[in-house]
Amino acid sequence: MTADAPLLVAEDLTAGYGRMDILHRVSLTVHEGEIVSVIGPNGAGKSTAFKTIVGFLAPRTGRVVFNGDVITGLRPDLVLRRGLAYVPQGRIVFPQMTVLENLEMGAYIERDGGRIAAALERVFALFPVLGERRRQKAGTMSGGEQQMVAIGRALMTAPRLIMLDEPSLGLSPKFVTQIFDKLVEMKAAGFTLMLVEQNAARALAIADRGYVLELGRNRFEGPGRTLLDDPEVKRLYLGG
Ligand SMILES: Nc1ncnc2c1ncn2[C@@H]1O[C@H](COP(=O)(O)OP(=O)(O)O)[C@@H](O)[C@H]1O
Ligand SMILES: [Mg+2]
Numbered sequence: 001m002t003a004d005a006p007l008l009v010a011e012d013l014t015a016g017y018g019r020m021d022i023l024h025r026v027s028l029t030v031h032e033g034e035i036v037s038v039i040g041p042n043g044a045g046k047s048t049a050f051k052t053i054v055g056f057l058a059p060r061t062g063r064v065v066f067n068g069d070v071i072t073g074l075r076p077d078l079v080l081r082r083g084l085a086y087v088p089q090g091r092i093v094f095p096q097m098t099v100l101e102n103l104e105m106g107a108y109i110e111r112d113g114g115r116i117a118a119a120l121e122r123v124f125a126l127f128p129v130l131g132e133r134r135r136q137k138a139g140t141m142s143g144g145e146q147q148m149v150a151i152g153r154a155l156m157t158a159p160r161l162i163m164l165d166e167p168s169l170g171l172s173p174k175f176v177t178q179i180f181d182k183l184v185e186m187k188a189a190g191f192t193l194m195l196v197e198q199n200a201a202r203a204l205a206i207a208d209r210g211y212v213l214e215l216g217r218n219r220f221e222g223p224g225r226t227l228l229d230d231p232e233v234k235r236l237y238l239g240g
Helices: 046-053 076-081 099-106 113-126 128-132 143-155 173-188 200-205 224-229 231-237
Strands: 008-017 020-030 035-039 061-066 084-087 161-165 193-196 209-214 217-223
Touching: 008 046, 020 035, 020 046, 020 061, 035 046, 035 173, 035 200, 046 161, 046 193, 076 084, 084 143, 099 113, 099 143, 113 128, 113 143, 113 173, 128 143, 143 161, 143 173, 173 193, 200 224, 209 224, 217 224, 224 231
Parallel strands: 020 217, 035 193, 035 209, 084 161, 161 193
Antiparallel strands: 008 020, 008 061, 209 217
16 A cells, blocks of 8 residues: 555445445545545435445445455454444444443454553543543443443544544534544544534534535535535535
8 A cells, every 4th residue: 555545445336225226336535644524415325335335235336445455345343353443323332331341342353451451541541531430331321421432432443444423413512512522632643534424514624525425426525624615515515
């Protein structure tokens, strides 16, 4: 892999459920160190695109290249081993397990205790509240804190790229702000992020680059700021 090669190239992905195609030759690229935001109306295929990239759906056309290797159709656990972590929509935590146990679950592919301990320290540095509440059952935490558990779990394997599907969905305004602040902090700490967001304006505001999907197709792409200022993007997707 050359120095300026993208970390992730998903190109020409056609995928769907059963016989129905939802994505039509969708392409998304992420470079190391970037935040890339994917926006678009409900049902545009954003979650489907993420699921296809991380191996939950096999594409009918196209390919996924991660870190220089073709990973198209690879099983999700093997994709994770390559360094691509995925935080699904809905801040899924194990409610009866403690914060610490939830985080340890994220390291299930890791056997080296020292590396797990180091990963935990990194997560607690980024999310101090998780360190303070490590013995608390995850199900008793607030929505925003549960989202931090879900993100922290994805960080336990020291991934090269973290894909987050709707990290702010359903959170109260205070926690929405907190999650977006955390994403910016994660970038500053050296993580590379790609996210899907219905909170389009905020997602573009923190993004190096953004994509707009519509009806399963690429509709617009460009620097976050450019998309944010684009009159058509504004009118169609940012509520004027
Ligand atoms: N598991 C599924 N089975 C069948 N159709 C699905 C499934 N998940 C999503 N869809 C359909 O795929 C389309 C795109 O959904 P999705 O990728 O979730 O969109 P977005 O994340 O942009 O809101 C929608 O029409 C949705 O109804
Ligand atoms: Mg979705």
